[in-house]
Amino acid sequence: MTTTTPTTTQAPLVPNSLISTKGASGTSSTTSSTNGLSSTMAQFLKILTTELQNQDPTQPMDPAAFVGQLATLNEVQATVQSNQLLTAIEAQIQASSGASLTNYIGDQITAQSNAISLASSGSSVTFGYTEPSNIKSGTIVIKDSSGNQVFSAVANPASGNQTYTWNGKNVAGTALPAGNYTVTVNTIDNTGKAGTAQTYTAATVQSVDSSGSTPKLVLSTGSEIPVSGIMNNSGKVSNSTTSTN
Numbered sequence: 001m002t003t004t005t006p007t008t009t010q011a012p013l014v015p016n017s018l019i020s021t022k023g024a025s026g027t028s029s030t031t032s033s034t035n036g037l038s039s040t041m042a043q044f045l046k047i048l049t050t051e052l053q054n055q056d057p058t059q060p061m062d063p064a065a066f067v068g069q070l071a072t073l074n075e076v077q078a079t080v081q082s083n084q085l086l087t088a089i090e091a092q093i094q095a096s097s098g099a100s101l102t103n104y105i106g107d108q109i110t111a112q113s114n115a116i117s118l119a120s121s122g123s124s125v126t127f128g129y130t131e132p133s134n135i136k137s138g139t140i141v142i143k144d145s146s147g148n149q150v151f152s153a154v155a156n157p158a159s160g161n162q163t164y165t166w167n168g169k170n171v172a173g174t175a176l177p178a179g180n181y182t183v184t185v186n187t188i189d190n191t192g193k194a195g196t197a198q199t200y201t202a203a204t205v206q207s208v209d210s211s212g213s214t215p216k217l218v219l220s221t222g223s224e225i226p227v228s229g230i231m232n233n234s235g236k237v238s239n240s241t242t243s244t245n
Helices: 030-054 063-104
Strands: 108-112 115-118 125-131 135-143 149-154 160-166 179-189 194-196 198-209 216-219 240-242
Touching (some): 030 063, 063 198, 108 216, 115 125, 125 135, 125 179, 179 198
Parallel strands (some): 160 240
Antiparallel strands (some): 108 198, 115 179, 125 160, 125 198, 135 179, 179 194
16 A cells, blocks of 8 residues: 655745835834834744744755745845944934034024013013015014914014014003013005015024924024024114004
8 A cells, every 4th residue: 555645835934924124115214114123023033943943854944945034034134234223323413413503502593483472571572574575564463372362563564674572561551471472473465465474583592402303492482493593694683663552
């Protein structure tokens, strides 16, 4: 009698879902991609080791398949190392940018911002704004930190850079508390088109926020701006008017 040995088909060492390197080219950050690839590589090694320990000695794995799996493992490992290097470089760049911005701490700057602050109740604050060349009229609107309008006035209907000194009082003439406020200058040009003037304020740089991808300067007005928001030539401010309410 003839005995036939059953033929078995050996499954791939590692499922394709584990050896995929999709995480390296997705839209997630470099750090999360690296973590995902590191986890994939650990699973890859675990499954490969288990497969080698439990393979049928009479039917060892195909050498070509084994080499192919090892090649894939090397690719994943190389990607992990590349991502780790990129993460380190990115951290160094951010640290360097933040360190250079610390030179601004304590400086009085003029910045493109709509944030203003009252140092104390009854104090005043000066801000600037730039109106279009074909300006017809403008309105200054000031709101508190809750978004409530506390003051409004007619803006100087002249093109170019203007300044306005707010005496820190509401429309009824009551002194408002110290704190942060925002200012908006709404404009209408000669064609009737509505717009918003660029505002800028004087403030002191208090610290540097490096938590985001782009380090920012933290101002005494409570706002944060990139270094590009600094107006280098504050001498452009002119034509000052003062509220009298």
